[in-house]
Amino acid sequence: MAIVLNQTQEMLRESALAFLRESAPVSTLRKLRDTRDETGFSPDLWHSFAELGFAGVLVAEEFGGSGLGAVEAGVIMEALGRTLAPTPFFSTAVLGALLISRCGNAAQQAQYLPAIAAGKHLTALAIDEQGTHRPERQALRAARQDGGFVLDGDKMFVIDGHVADTLIVAGRTAGGTDDADGISLFLVPRGSAGVSVERTVMADARNAARIRLRDVRVGDDAVLGPVGAAAGPLGQVLDLARAALASELVGIADEAFERTVQYLKERKQFGKIIGEFQALQHRAAHLFSEIEITRALVLRSQQKLDEAPAGPAALVSAAKARAGTTALLAVQEGVQMHGGMGMTDEFEIGFYMKRASAAQALLGDSHFHTQRWAVLRGY
Structure with a gap:
């Protein structure tokens, strides 16, 4: 299988990104932060998100969802990473929907899954x-x-x-x-x-x-699920969620890189556009390569999860570990290349640094997953 998105997956990615860029730019997160909003996300945005079918991406069609897989959840998470849109997608549409779909009985699935797909029920x-x-x-x-x-x-x-x-x-x-x-x-x-x-x-x-x-x-x-035997199915769901987080980290890295390159083309120092300095060009080229390698690894882990949920645990840990280090590199380089302005709250690059730090730690940071990969590979 080619390590690229198919046409349907690419359309889903573009649709999610276009909607979020229009409806939930980084200024939305800034406003929620500055006003100390009690909810921490926009319920209206979440309802619109659900109406477009994003909340039910992992819910079976019989319960009102799309019945899609890890790759599709990943492209939505990547769009969320690029815009930093605060939504309960990860907690509800990924973790909640998967656990109830895979562990719940018929009554539990009928009770919760249609409401999750419709954006009317939140889980954690x-x-x-x-x-x-x-x-x-x-x-x-x-x-x-x-x-x-x-x-x-x-x-x-x-x-x-x-x-x-x-x-x-x-x-x-x-x-x-x-x-x-x-x-x-x-x-x-x-x-x-x-x-x-x-x-x-x-x-x-x-x-x-x-x-x-x-x-x-x-x-x-x-x-x-079964009493006393949840570790197996829980582990499989956590792996798919980790792969989704890896996609969010790729989105963060992508956006930080693009914003930084744009700044390099605009900022002048010593009478020259700073993007003309060879040292900065080398750093940008290195970062671009790291992001593309990470993107391929993350997508491959999701493709393997869709083929066999219990199989690619080591690959998922490799993807999550690399996505975490790549995103941190991207935001650190972004802040440094923005110079002193990168340290100010006025520039949004700092929001990406904070989100990268939190996302790479969630469900295991790079150290956790490097160790887990080594154990699973027999080292």
Whole structure:
């Protein structure tokens, strides 16, 4: 298979990018940040996003979605990376839709998926319990009681947790904190008794939350997938989400590069356009090469995920690790080549630096995925 987008995927990419550039430029994020908006995104923008079919890209057609795959989710994430548009796409249309599609029973799918595709229901995955991503480390306890479960524990870095209608909570029903077996997933309404949510705005002005669950009672119908055996399907969904994040990082790198090249063509120093200086040309050429290599790796990982969701775990980690380092290189070079102006809030390049730092850390930073790749490859 050629490592390029087909015509339909390219049209989807162009459609998403055109819509976001018109409806949600970086100034939208700036306004949400400066006004300390309580929601952190525009509900009207999200509804328009859903009307165009983007929210249901990973939802089966029988539930009102498009039934597409990792590549299509990736091209939308790339468009989001280029515009920095704050939406609940990743938390709901990627993580939520995938987990309910792959782990949910018929009743759960019928209840949640049409609403997700229509942009009427938001979800958030509550999985991390410490400062670094360790999905296998689950200390939150889920104890059997009275025909259901009682949940007790804390979660952090829950993306869009403060606005989610439903929290998808990973908890331990058996075994020790670091055991692969014994992990279960639960659908918990955010307003449930015993659930407290603290919004924590990240460095890039995006939404996250700390979630505390104390004596939270849920029925058997809240269990998402088999009890104690969620690690396998959860891992596959996390890999597709990581590949989607890698596409967002490619979009960030692309936009930072294009803005920097445009600045090099306009800024004069010592009576010359600074883009004429050979040293800056070499740095720009190197960055362009890094972005194109990363783009190919990310797309290949998504193509392999669409062929076999359980197969390309090492390839996904390679893509996420490289996308993180490439995006950080792009924004660092962008800020440096903008000179002192690059350090000011007036220039939007700083927004891309902040988002790149947050996105590369989400679901495992470059160090995490380099180590994971090495282990999976037998080193």
